[in-house]
Amino acid sequence: MELQLALDLVNIPEAIELVKEVEEHIDIVEIGTPVVINEGLHAVKAVKKAFPNLKVLADLKIMDAAGYEVMKASEAGADIVTILGTSEDMSIKGAVEEAKKQGKKILVDMIAVKDLAGRAKEVDAMGVDYICVHTGYDLQAVGKNSFEDLQTIKSVVKNAKTAIAGGIKLDTLPEVIKVQPDLVIVGGGITGQADKKAAAAKMQQMINQG
Numbered sequence: 713m714e715l716q717l718a719l720d721l722v723n724i725p726e727a728i729e730l731v732k733e734v735e736e737h738i739d740i741v742e743i744g745t746p747v748v749i750n751e752g753l754h755a756v757k758a759v760k761k762a763f764p765n766l767k768v769l770a771d772l773k774i775m776d777a778a779g780y781e782v783m784k785a786s787e788a789g790a791d792i793v794t795i796l797g798t799s800e801d802m803s804i805k806g807a808v809e810e811a812k813k814q815g816k817k818i819l820v821d822m823i824a825v826k827d828l829a830g831r832a833k834e835v836d837a838m839g840v841d842y843i844c845v846h847t848g849y850d851l852q853a854v855g856k857n858s859f860e861d862l863q864t865i866k867s868v869v870k871n872a873k874t875a876i877a878g879g880i881k882l883d884t885l886p887e888v889i890k891v892q893p894d895l896v897i898v899g900g901g902i903t904g905q906a907d908k909k910a911a912a913a914k915m916q917q918m919i920n921q922g
């Protein structure tokens with residue numbers, strides 16, 4: 713199981729300061745969608761340059777022009793790029809093809825997918841690297857989470873790694889670990905804590921104990 717730190721509400725210098733605090737306790741650093749919107753792929757480039765030993769995920773949530781956008785994110789230094797599970801099969805296949813060419817990985821974000829089991833099977837067959845259940849900010853605000861969805865994809869995904877994101881905190885992490893995803897994605901559960909290093913260290917320890 714790996715731990716990914718999601719950075720959503722920071723600018724580039726703040727992102728670098730934050731990663732410095734927790735880098736020894738995380739495996740992947742995510743440049744979140746709001747950061748890419750505010751700062752562009754410069755944020756991916758700057759974080760990869762500052763932390764060459766960490767994997768960097770560009771959370772582009774691609775919907776179209778997938779091959780081109782994966783190429784641009786790869787050029788900026790992303791190791792993993794996200795595409796939406798709701799996008800066309802052709803887009804997902806294009807993303808996978810370009811990622812393979814560039815030696816990068818594709819994570820499919822299943823946010824807002826209605827037939828989760830059915831779509832997970834389909835995208836799994838397209839050769840994607842990760843399939844991620846995700847409760848976004850807007851549904852977190854009305855008390856939703858993705859714990860049951862994680863069990864759903866775990867039962868149907870045969871090839872890709874499984875991941876979960878959305879509002880995971882120290883007190884809910886044990887419920888996630890029980891289902892054994894390959895990747896746990898945490899934003900506010902670390903970045904919103906007064907002692908970010910301690911929160912990341914504790915999460916890493918819980919994940920390693922599995």
Ligand SMILES: O=C([C@H](O)CO)[C@H](O)[C@H](O)COP(=O)(O)O
Nearest residue numbers: 718745848878879880898899900
């Ligand atoms: O992908 C995300 C969200 O859509 C905003 O871009 C977050 O990175 C993801 O939800 C993880 O963050 P937390 O929910 O704060 O753990």
